[in-house]
Amino acid sequence: MVYGLAKNPPDAATFELGRQLFYDARLSSDGTVSCGSCHQVSAAFAHAGQRLSSGVAGRRATRNAPALQNLRWRHSFMADGGVLGLELQTLAPLTSPAEMNTPLAEALAKLNADPAYRRRFAAIYGPGPIDTPQFLRALAQFTAALTSANSRYDKYVRHEVGGVLTAPELRGRALFTAKCSGCHATDLFSDDSFRNNGLDRTFGRDSGRAHITSRAADRGRFRVPSLRNVARTAPYMHDGRFATLPQVLAHYAHGVQPSPTLDPLLRQPDGRLGIPLSRQQQADLVAFLRTLTDTEFLTNPRLAPPRAEPAHPAPLATRN
Amino acid sequence: MKNRPASLFLAMLLTASAALLSGCKHDADSQPPTGSVAFELKNMVGQQALALDGTAYTTADGETFTVSTFEYYVSNIKLTKSDGTTYAAPNEYHLINTAKPGSSNFTVSNVPAGDYTGVSFVVGVDSTATKGDPLALPGDLNPANNMYWAWNTGHIFLKLEGTVTSTSPNKAFTCHIGGYRQPLSAIVTATPSLNGATLPVRAGQSPKLAVAADVLKIFDGPTKFTVSGLPTTMMPSAASVQVATNYAAGMFSVTQVQPNSK
Numbered sequence: 001m002v003y004g005l006a007k008n009p010p011d012a013a014t015f016e017l018g019r020q021l022f023y024d025a026r027l028s029s030d031g032t033v034s035c036g037s038c039h040q041v042s043a044a045f046a047h048a049g050q051r052l053s054s055g056v057a058g059r060r061a062t063r064n065a066p067a068l069q070n071l072r073w074r075h076s077f078m079a080d081g082g083v084l085g086l087e088l089q090t091l092a093p094l095t096s097p098a099e100m101n102t103p104l105a106e107a108l109a110k111l112n113a114d115p116a117y118r119r120r121f122a123a124i125y126g127p128g129p130i131d132t133p134q135f136l137r138a139l140a141q142f143t144a145a146l147t148s149a150n151s152r153y154d155k156y157v158r159h160e161v162g163g164v165l166t167a168p169e170l171r172g173r174a175l176f177t178a179k180c181s182g183c184h185a186t187d188l189f190s191d192d193s194f195r196n197n198g199l200d201r202t203f204g205r206d207s208g209r210a211h212i213t214s215r216a217a218d219r220g221r222f223r224v225p226s227l228r229n230v231a232r233t234a235p236y237m238h239d240g241r242f243a244t245l246p247q248v249l250a251h252y253a254h255g256v257q258p259s260p261t262l263d264p265l266l267r268q269p270d271g272r273l274g275i276p277l278s279r280q281q282q283a284d285l286v287a288f289l290r291t292l293t294d295t296e297f298l299t300n301p302r303l304a305p306p307r308a309e310p311a312h313p314a315p316l317a318t319r320n
Numbered sequence: 321m322k323n324r325p326a327s328l329f330l331a332m333l334l335t336a337s338a339a340l341l342s343g344c345k346h347d348a349d350s351q352p353p354t355g356s357v358a359f360e361l362k363n364m365v366g367q368q369a370l371a372l373d374g375t376a377y378t379t380a381d382g383e384t385f386t387v388s389t390f391e392y393y394v395s396n397i398k399l400t401k402s403d404g405t406t407y408a409a410p411n412e413y414h415l416i417n418t419a420k421p422g423s424s425n426f427t428v429s430n431v432p433a434g435d436y437t438g439v440s441f442v443v444g445v446d447s448t449a450t451k452g453d454p455l456a457l458p459g460d461l462n463p464a465n466n467m468y469w470a471w472n473t474g475h476i477f478l479k480l481e482g483t484v485t486s487t488s489p490n491k492a493f494t495c496h497i498g499g500y501r502q503p504l505s506a507i508v509t510a511t512p513s514l515n516g517a518t519l520p521v522r523a524g525q526s527p528k529l530a531v532a533a534d535v536l537k538i539f540d541g542p543t544k545f546t547v548s549g550l551p552t553t554m555m556p557s558a559a560s561v562q563v564a565t566n567y568a569a570g571m572f573s574v575t576q577v578q579p580n581s582k
Contacts, residue, residue: 004453007453007455008455078471082471082472082473083470083471083472083473084451084454084473085454085473087454087455088454088463088470088473091463091468091470092470092471094470095470096470096471103464103466104463104464104466104468105464105465105466108464131462131464132457132462132463132464133454133455133456136454136455137455211472211555212472212501213501214499214501214503214504214556214557215503
């Protein structure tokens, strides 16, 4: 379901609490991994340069950490759409043994054992122990606020100062509209659907959407990611297999693999697979994609790790 | 505890709307009397009470095993009268956790008075509740109970974990059953027979239903599993549907109907 903003009206104190939680490594089982470890503001909250991120004890997740931006408008989460709400998304990396490895009840116990957190939660939600809805609401106030809408492309669309695109970027934009926007639709640059983009012929390692639905027709289908800030979110694809944007474009131009669930938009009328793109067109598309970089978002100090509180932060009682 | 505020609120709402509907003809005597039904679950392995203390149990095939975790949801309780009319109790979600003895007893209130000859319940959680507002999952449905798949939003309906001790080396087994999407929905309904008995629900009278839940029937139903051959299931699968079908078919049996437990 789409995020219910009205049910969790934004306010500064809750946002700051959510930010504190997002960057708090004490929520992981061994105190080494926070949400922010794998979701870095300078990479639009993806994990720069990491194909697969490591969780506690050096364990590897099975998928590339995705960018976190404009999540308020999404219907489901994860590359396979298994998580049905932004608030619930917190639970997946928190409890996954390969990531933060902390059962929800333990996370709540850690928070409740910390006087500073008790104070901050109580100031917002009233007295009593910190509970599941409070924890999920507070974190969602931070993740729901990760809005990227001030790239040069946005300024161009809105006719604002600084909104100038060069000739190659404009050529790239026209190409993008013609050849890419069937999936990377709207100014969110994703239609929020699940598609097989021809990475492999078989999907034994990761069946994607079928992992959730158990339907053969969903094998190899993965969420269409937004392309906002895409120049900063490398590596690419659900498993981080492509290190650069030119590699991604080359895949669509001549690397698409056939399989029964391959997306119809990647089958040309003449039977060729992929999207016909000359080298020049690929270069123009990359130039356009770089205009989606939103430096204000990537360098926003309010989204960066909070500075340590000047008081003496008490260690969490149940710290491992 | 379990969702009582919600049930109470609903009851008040129903009472209020009934009063509104009957308007000036309102008459206290026109309210149908209600009573309650107490449930007492007993987790068993065959004829033995289930203990999580390392006690080894033996199957008919001679396998031995211990159990470390046995939890399941009971929800959507329905009571049927001999004339076939049914009362579906709203907002009943009960997590039975062997490690928490108090969780095995609960009471369904506001049951219209009458003589009930049948009972059924979902072993698990319906898809509406499991997909409901995550910020409003109360009591036993709270994801903090660890009966929840974070990666595939929804509750785990039943958890059985333990160790097979008749193999060398011993073999741990993990069986988490859940999933509400077809074709692999594991939402199943148990309909244990009252064995000809009647549950007399009256105002001020609370009949009690004692129900045994036999772990062995998880292995032994329409599909036969050995304990050592029980597939490790941590996600919806064909095997998890078979296991759910097994426990719906035979795990629950009514051992006693007490006309009044008060």
